[in-house]
Amino acid sequence: MAYWLMKSEPDTFSLDDLRDRPNSTEHWDGVRNYQARNMMRDQMKLGDKVFFYHSSCPQPGIAGIAEVVREAYPDSSAQNPESRYFDPKASPENPRWFMVDVRFERKFERLLPLAALKAEPALGEMLLVQKGSRLSIMPVTPEEWRQIMTMAQ
DNA sequence: GCCAACGTTGGC
DNA sequence: GCCAACGTTGGC
Numbered sequence: 001m002a003y004w005l006m007k008s009e010p011d012t013f014s015l016d017d018l019r020d021r022p023n024s025t026e027h028w029d030g031v032r033n034y035q036a037r038n039m040m041r042d043q044m045k046l047g048d049k050v051f052f053y054h055s056s057c058p059q060p061g062i063a064g065i066a067e068v069v070r071e072a073y074p075d076s077s078a079q080n081p082e083s084r085y086f087d088p089k090a091s092p093e094n095p096r097w098f099m100v101d102v103r104f105e106r107k108f109e110r111l112l113p114l115a116a117l118k119a120e121p122a123l124g125e126m127l128l129v130q131k132g133s134r135l136s137i138m139p140v141t142p143e144e145w146r147q148i149m150t151m152a153q
Numbered sequence: 154g155c156c157a158a159c160g161t162t163g164g165c
Numbered sequence: 166g167c168c169a170a171c172g173t174t175g176g177c
Contacts, residue, residue, distance in 0.1 A: 035160095060175080132158040
């Protein structure tokens, strides 16, 4: 089982939104970055754990935890001209973009702010805190996961 | 709103 | 294949 971090703008889709969906499950559409897509498509497995990260908001940070409940399948929003994620180069033969399904697992009592992650020396190597890191989906090492879980208590 | 960092596009 | 121009991300 692997660990991940996935970013979402809470104005668009927050951890609370995920919790309130039917079965607390939603498909993670709209990923339009090849590196993120490749990780999602090739490496994300059923049962993997995900830190749900809130970005581009007053309090960026990790809000809680989700779980991968369906492995990658074509992102239908890429083929929907009405969608803001529409990609004219996507087709049924070549879907180009993929998504997974994630299910709410739990919300931290307090959001763990990015500033706290940055201030923790043990997380100095974490992708998230690297300068210029913009990946919306990134791997988290077991050590980083454990460290962050400790901080979230 | 600013802007640094990064990714993508397209001309050559 | 290079690289300038442009668009996006995302913290602050």
